[in-house]
Amino acid sequence: MFALPPLPYADDALSPAISARTLQFHHGKHHAGYLKALNALLDAEGGPTEPLEAVMARAAGDENAKLYNNAAQAWNHSLFWISMSPDGVAPGxxxxxxxxxxxxxxxxxxxxxxxxxxxxxxxxxxxxxxxxxxxxxxxxxxxxxxxxxxxxxxxxxxxxxxxxxxxxxxxxxxxxxxxxxxxxxxxxxxxxxxxxxxRGEGMAWRHPAPTDRDAGAARALAKSKRQVAA
Ligand SMILES: [Fe+2]
Incomplete structure (x- = not known):
């Protein structure tokens, strides 16, 4: 499953632009909800066996709106938390x-x-x-x-x-x-x-991998074997 990534700051660290109450609902309810729906859809396929970026690419190509929407919302929110910092460092x-x-x-x-x-x-x-x-x-x-x-x-x-x-x-x-x-x-x-x-220097951010990727791969393999046997 894809786990809810922890926030890299305290709930009240982004106030007053974003209050602790907003952050708690946004992270703990909205983002968690997208991840829950995503994991349920992937479980129905045999569990997550790919990085989230690959899930998004596959779902977009298949025009699978439900899977794409939940995968993209999960990905976008994880990037959103990292796109913010209370440190106030200017670009240079x-x-x-x-x-x-x-x-x-x-x-x-x-x-x-x-x-x-x-x-x-x-x-x-x-x-x-x-x-x-x-x-x-x-x-x-x-x-x-x-x-x-x-x-x-x-x-x-x-x-x-x-x-x-x-x-x-x-x-x-x-x-x-x-x-x-x-x-x-x-x-x-x-x-x-x-x-x-x-620009080719270092790695771009990628979504954290599913926490039980090996178990998901095993379930997917077992499912494919059952389909072949049938
Ligand atoms: Fe949001």
Whole structure:
């Protein structure tokens, strides 16, 4: 099964942009719920035998909306927790240079990020990503839709645009949530690692592997043998 990854900070560490109450519901109910549904769907197939990235790619190709949606929501939320940090470290180095080149500076990136997220219709995700040419882009996607395997963009940061991410703290004011998120929570050191990986230096973030992968593989093998025997 895919386990709920622990938060890398205390429940109240992201306040006031995200309160402890929002974080507890978001992580312990919403994210846990997507993982529970994902694990149930994979159990019905014989258990998880692949990385989550492979599940997403397979489900998207099959247009299996239920499996894709739960897999992508599980993946996106795990990346979302790491995309935030209460440490307040500003971007520098190659990331700072890339921001300057792509957005005419940090203020330009902030304006593009907030505008794209505030204007997005309905639920979804907001991404800071790098394109194959090395340029940074801000891109929103609808509902569970992710970037990996799509749009040819590699993610640096992700922000949740679903109302459950901000409604308890900011009600319908998504713009204020995005400004507060960008100003106080964006994890720029993590984005720098992701950018380096996209440029061939080190590994990009991957979702934690299923905790009982061997057991899942054994169940899948037994299931295939039963099908062959039948
Ligand atoms: Fe969420």
């Amino acid at each position: 180095g190659e990331l700072g240079e890339a921001i300057a080149a792509s957005f005419a500076g940090f203020d330009g990136l902030r304006a593009a990020f907030v505008a794209e997220g505030a204007a997005h219709f309905g639920s979804g995700w907001l991404w800071l990503a790098v394109n194959p040419a090395g340029g940074l882009v801000v891109q929103a996607t609808h509902d569970a839709r992710g970037l990996p395997g799509r749009l040819n963009l590699a993610p640096l940061l992700i922000c949740d645009l679903w109302e459950h991410a901000y409604y308890l703290d900011h009600q319908n004011d998504r713009k204020t949530f995005l400004e507060s998120w960008f100003d106080t929570l964006a994890n720029w050191p993590f984005a720098a690692v992701q950018l380096a990986a996209a």
